[in-house]
């Protein structure tokens with residue numbers, strides 16, 4: 522009796538072999554892997570030579586796993602076999618000459634590099650899925666935290682924008698005259714924003730942001746000393762032009778920093794905004810510290826004169842120790858703070874641009 526062979530189409534991936542046997546309504550399927558790495562197929566069905574029994578065998582080029590997946594449909598039999606090792610094969614069979622009944626399955630066919638890309642895409646999809654799942658699993662309050670941070674940044678952005686726009690408009694209308702009443706026109710909003718900024722020290726402690734606690738502490742404490750102690754408690758300081766420079770430098774960086782954080786909360790990044798956030802501090806930070814130092818220096822004789830916050834001393838040592846001594850020590854701390862935060866911001870900038878470059882390549 523003549524042995525009939527069905528048409529068989531094949532394709533491969535790094536880890537699998539796919540066979541499509543052109544046999545419709547196949548019955549009594551007998552598919553097995555023999556010891557010599559040969560696939561034996563036998564079944565009854567409708568093939569090229571009508572309803573008949575069909576069979577074929579294929580000795581594979583390299584070892585395959587013994588478990589064979591197959592699925593018989595009305596049109597064909599699909600077989601999936603796992604390779605023993607993830608390896609791209611030059612051909613399917615050990616014998617170099619291709620059997621006549623065998624042809625490439627162009628519906629599934631991929632060359633090696635396309636298959637690699639498919640594999641890579643699958644890997645990436647898997648990694649993304651795992652990271653999203655683990656993030657959701659790890660932190661069920663992620664949405665709430667992001668919502669809180671977004672609102673915080675929005676409020677700060679609006680507050681500092683108000684100060685910045687107010688000062689800019691007044692500068693255009695009044696010119697240098699506007700320097701003298703900056704405090705009276707904007708201090709309430711600045712008080713509000715800087716009190717809120719205390720949250721910037723709390724947020725890293727609660728693990729809400731990746732900011733270092735110490736740089737945030739230096740930043741917030743430094744500004745609040747200037748705002749509440751130097752400007753807030755000395756009326757004589759409030760109409761000095763230095764207030765204008767300090768407030769203008771503070772609000773200039775913040776109208777870029779907070780929107781940058783808002784976008785980070787929703788997973789977005791605008792190149793120009795990111796660049797401004799990580800570059801504007803380079804001129805602004807030293808200028809800010811110089812302006813703040815000017816304010817401290819201008820306040821020293823006022824503290825000496827008014828004896829405000831002076832430290833009472835025993836009668837033999839004199840009346841009291843002026844607060845201006847503490848401020849002179851603070852001046853030294855300011856430049857130490859400038860050094861620490863300048864280095865921190867420099868590292869943040871390098872980290873940001875180095876990791877972005879790596880992502881691009």
Ligand SMILES: CCCCCCCCCCCCC[C@@H](O)CC(=O)SCCNC(=O)CCNC(=O)[C@H](O)C(C)(C)COP(=O)(O)OP(=O)(O)OC[C@H]1O[C@@H](n2cnc3c(N)ncnc32)[C@H](O)[C@@H]1OP(=O)(O)O
Nearest residue numbers: 730731732736737740743774782802805809854855858869
């Ligand atoms: C302990 C006692 C100390 C006593 C100190 C006495 C001396 C004080 C002297 C101080 C001198 C201060 C001078 C200063 O006032 C002058 C000026 O400000 S002039 C104007 C210019 N200023 C600036 O440019 C500074 C602006 N401020 C800052 O940049 C920050 O406050 C600072 C803490 C310095 C740095 O910020 P951070 O460490 O947070 O860096 P990043 O922005 O890169 O953020 C890191 C990651 O955390 C995410 N993040 C942070 N905050 C938020 C938020 N609110 N919402 C959402 N996400 C946030 C951010 O996205 C980063 O994430 P990723 O890494 O994933 O991108």
